[in-house]
Amino acid sequence: MTNAHTKQHLETRLRQQPGSDSQTTWRYAMAGLSASLVGLGLARFSYTPLIPALIAAKWFSASDVVYLGAANLAGYLAGALAARVVAARIGAVRALRAMMLLATLSFFASSAPVSFTWFFAWRFLSGLSGGIIMVLAASIILPHTSPTRRGIVGGVIFAGVGLGVAASGTLVPLLLQQGLQQSWYGLGVLSAVLTLTSWWNWPADARTDTAPTHHAKQRHTSTSAFALLIQYGLNAVTLVPHMVFIVDFVARGLGQGIAAGSRYWVLYGLGAIIGPLVTGHLGDRSGFGPGLRAAFLIEAAAVLLPTVSTAPASLIVSSVVIGGFTPGIVPLVLGRIHELVPHASEQQRATWSHATTSFALFQAAAAYGFSWIYANTGGDYLVLFALGGGAAALALAIDLGLALTMRKA
Numbered sequence: 001m002t003n004a005h006t007k008q009h010l011e012t013r014l015r016q017q018p019g020s021d022s023q024t025t026w027r028y029a030m031a032g033l034s035a036s037l038v039g040l041g042l043a044r045f046s047y048t049p050l051i052p053a054l055i056a057a058k059w060f061s062a063s064d065v066v067y068l069g070a071a072n073l074a075g076y077l078a079g080a081l082a083a084r085v086v087a088a089r090i091g092a093v094r095a096l097r098a099m100m101l102l103a104t105l106s107f108f109a110s111s112a113p114v115s116f117t118w119f120f121a122w123r124f125l126s127g128l129s130g131g132i133i134m135v136l137a138a139s140i141i142l143p144h145t146s147p148t149r150r151g152i153v154g155g156v157i158f159a160g161v162g163l164g165v166a167a168s169g170t171l172v173p174l175l176l177q178q179g180l181q182q183s184w185y186g187l188g189v190l191s192a193v194l195t196l197t198s199w200w201n202w203p204a205d206a207r208t209d210t211a212p213t214h215h216a217k218q219r220h221t222s223t224s225a226f227a228l229l230i231q232y233g234l235n236a237v238t239l240v241p242h243m244v245f246i247v248d249f250v251a252r253g254l255g256q257g258i259a260a261g262s263r264y265w266v267l268y269g270l271g272a273i274i275g276p277l278v279t280g281h282l283g284d285r286s287g288f289g290p291g292l293r294a295a296f297l298i299e300a301a302a303v304l305l306p307t308v309s310t311a312p313a314s315l316i317v318s319s320v321v322i323g324g325f326t327p328g329i330v331p332l333v334l335g336r337i338h339e340l341v342p343h344a345s346e347q348q349r350a351t352w353s354h355a356t357t358s359f360a361l362f363q364a365a366a367a368y369g370f371s372w373i374y375a376n377t378g379g380d381y382l383v384l385f386a387l388g389g390g391a392a393a394l395a396l397a398i399d400l401g402l403a404l405t406m407r408k409a
Contacts, residue, residue, distance in 0.1 A: 025144065025146075025149070025153060026156075028202065028203050029156040030198070031141075032137045033156055033158075033159055033160040033163075034160065034195070034198035035100055035133045035137045036133060036157055036158050036160030037160030037161075038100050038103050038133075038194050038195060039099055039103045039129045039130040039133035039134075040133060040134060040158075040160065040164060041160050041162070041164015041165065041167065042107075042164045042190070042191060043072070043126040044072055045165045046172050046187055047069060047072065047123070049169065050172060050180070050183065051065050051069070053180045054180070064116055067120065068120055068123050071120045071121075071123035071127065072123045073127060073363070074124060074127060075123065075125060075127025075129075076128070076130050077131060077357065077360040078128050078131060079127065079129065079135070080132075080135055080360050082128070082132065083095070083131065083135035084135070084350060084353050086132060087136055092139070092140045093203075095132060095136055096132075096133060096136055097195070097199060097202075099128075099129035099132045100129070100195040100198070102129045103133075103191055104192045106122045106129070107184050107187040107191055111188070131356065135352060135353045136349075137157055138158070138330075138331075139348060139349040140202070140204075141153065141157065142154060142338065150283075151279070151280035151282070151283030151284035151285075151288065151331050151332070151335050152277065152280040152284055152331075153280070154283075154330065154334045155276035155277040155279060155281065155331045156276070156277065158276045158327040159273060159277060159327065161272060161326070161327035162274070162326070165268065166266070166269035166272065167269075168265075168269065170266070170269075171186075175187070224340050224406075225341065228337065228340070228355065229351075229355050230358070230395075231292070231395040232333050232358055233361065234362065234391045234392070234394055234395040234398075235296070235325075236358075236363035238303055238325075238389070238392040239326050239388070240367055240370055241303060241370065241384040241385050241387070241388040242303065242318070242319065242322040242326075244367055244370065245384060247265050248261065248381075249261075249306070249381045250264050253379070253381045254310055264315060264319045267319045267320050267323065268326075270320065270323065271320035271322070271323030271325075272324060275323065275327055279291065279295060279325070279328040279329065280328075280331040280335075282332075283331060283336075284335075287339070288332055288335035288339055289336060289339065289399075289403075291335070293396060293400070295325060295329060295332055296392050296395045296399065297396055298321060298325075299321070299329075300389045300392035302321035303318065303322055303385055303388040303389045304388075304389035305317060305318040306382065306385050307386055307389070337351050337352055337355065370387070373387075
């Protein structure tokens, strides 16, 4: 190899080193934040405050809007399942750009009530884009990030989810003052701007380097990774009582009215903005395994808090903490996957895809299951919070039990 070729090879390797360029790393992170804001934050959470307006404008009946909301969850699950296939065919970066465009287009397509089928299809496609973005965005950015900063970078990426929650309680009501159709246009324009500004800020697709692994260690890693998938699914169950019922619990369950319930949703959104930044920093400082154990313990306490006290202070703490962990659990699980599968980026992406699928399945099952329980217990919200706390406690027990078993082995 000539000196020129050697120099070029070294320069290429240097550029590929994770964390070699701090400015570039944060540019990647902001692209990831934009993607999660468009495909996850806005595409999912902006629909909730639009529901009363859709019914009032007689675009759809009250029963129809429930099915339209479920279409997004179904699309999200489909996207999680399809993400790796799509990335393999067209490349992860192209897939991310395409999904941001698709989510943007879904807002404009939803600006007129053409038919229920038309609206259902676009809600499904918006969910599909979110599922694919969830799997791919961080998985192509974190391999280019220093291991000591993967938690905080992951936190920045998924802060977009929290921004979407916050926007659902602030931006959407402002847009609705201009009209329902104009609200969809406004969301579409915002998504288009975010898509355009992030277009050239993505890294190259993650490398597929591999390293030999001892068989026994690989067996333990597989067991730990499978347990993590179950834990992440159980965490989805933990989040459902607040994500679906907290506003209604305050408004009707406690008789405080919709305005009071909405204030707790804003607090939930504020928690969702700072949550991934805090948990990402925690993972970088303490390790992602201990960080996850702390998260499960704190979540269990926070979701059970309304069963102990419904005083304003208790509800505020519960809403902010669970709101924080809604996106905040993501950088911890991602970081843990990188610890369990430290060398093979393609295997990391596959594990994260399975984790996202597990989360989507458990979340959908819990949303429908809790709705059934609520209807068959005479509207007992506290049972739902108790079940959510139990799910977090079970996730913690699985983690501690596995650690004890591996230590004995």
